[in-house]
Amino acid sequence: MIKVEGLTKRYARKVAVDNISFEVTKGQIVGFLGPNGAGKTTTMRVLTCFLPPTSGSAQVAGFDVVEQPMEVKKRIGYLPESPPVYPEMEVHEYLEFVGRIKGVASQDLARRVAEVSEKCAISDVSKTLIGKLSKGYRQRVGLAQAIIHNPDVLILDEPTAGLDPHQIIETRDLIKNLAARGEHTIILSTHILPEVEATCERVIIIARGRLVATDTVENLTSRLRGAETVAVEVAPSNGAPLDAGTVQRRLEQVAGVSRVLPKEHRDDRLHFTVESLEGRHIRPGLAKAVVEGGWHLNELHGVGLSLEEIFLQLTASPEDARQAAAIAGTAPVEEKPSDSAGDQK
């Protein structure tokens, strides 16, 4: 449905997108992931015929964005980062206007407006001025606008940016519902990793204008699976304060553990991050060790198999990793040796 080959976009001074190639098949929902300024928006703008590529080609539904932009535009619904709404219009007027300019036949217009209002849960505000709507509602009007002409391809630029947690969940559900019907091929960009895990089947990761990885969420995870990382919280059982060193030594003795990293200890509870050797399950052993030591096991859960770690490993350079860490909102669990990260590229 979407085919991008060797796409490069150069602005006067900097290269925004550098030789990116990927393909998206019909009905897929793909996450476009990368730090801010990685070239996500630029790529999307090329796909929507807003910007011409400097070199390379992009095809949507078999039509080239440079050769046949009109055909491409008819088949694309686009929600830019800030919803392109006119505050002085009422919601239904706005949707009718967009329907008209997107080429919806006038006898179908009222029906389509009602349908998309229903889908995006904005029927109750159809007579309200868009300027008076909350940001969440405005975002939904933006989505309704993008699907009014029932496009084959839906391109959403950071659809959940600036929404509150409740609205984020609503918007994600909405996107998943659109995808579930299989009518639309969806590309959504985001810099929030859990969003991709929550909504997408495939991930395209870009950093500094370059394609870093493209794969399914499961494959990416399993590709990097191997060692398991487990967070452990230990508390004293009889009020006597624990000695961090003793507990750490005890955990290190568990079969399959490669190393134990003490984290910040709060009150009298101790926190550790424990890493296993390749392919070993260490959680039962850890639990047993703590209980046999006469302590309370407050918490034991696997961490570090999320996209966050993958992302950190894939965005190779130290600078990228720092950026990625800032985005993920977590510090890297450990310093990755830069050579192994380089292999992924």
Next chain:
Amino acid sequence: MNTITIARKELNSYFRSPIAYGVIAFFALIAGYFFYASVVFFVRRGIESTMMGQSMPMDVNEYVVRPLFSNISVIALFLIPMITMRLFAEEKRTGTIELLVTSPLSDLSIIMGKWLAALALYIVMLAVSAVSMASLFLYGSPDWRPLLAGYLGLFLMGAALLSIGTYISTLTKNQIVAGVATFAVCLMLWILNWVTEFDTSMVYRVLGYIAITSHLDSFGKGVLDLKDIVYYLSVIFIGLFLTARSLESLRWRA
């Protein structure tokens, strides 16, 4: 078809914001005052000449209609920037331009839609002054041909300035900047008219030709001069052509 959709949307937003009402009210006030002043002057002169025993009939067209047209043209110079300043600047600021440009619309239909909407508001504004003109027919018998020609001239002049304003509005995200720049251009084109009074060398004659109001005089006299009509049509064409180029280049700079 798309042009009409865009034009309707633009007209709607004119009349939902204070712009349309402000422009029309301001115009009605100033144009109304000038009309009143010239009618009073005309009547007083008429009484005076009768008292002095002159039997030469006075011409309403010469004393009321023509000065009013030239006044209206100057008022329009001030109001046209207000009509065009938001056309593209506002869409660029809010990002809605992305919606228009990524829709299956030709650039031409976007530009024509916006320009025609601006022109429609301008015509509504001119129509207000037609009410005063009509009242002349109630109490006198002015020649209607120069009147129609005068309105045609104002229409062409407005269309030309609006196309320049539309172009300037594509250059910035800030509608105030667009408005001030358009006003500066309008003012320049008006002032050029004055230089022709000092000198008749080649340079000044060229400058005089560029001046926008100098081409109105013949219309006010009821003369349709091809030279003047061609002048206005070329300015309209240049303005809209530049707008199209500017909209196109937006995609390279965005």
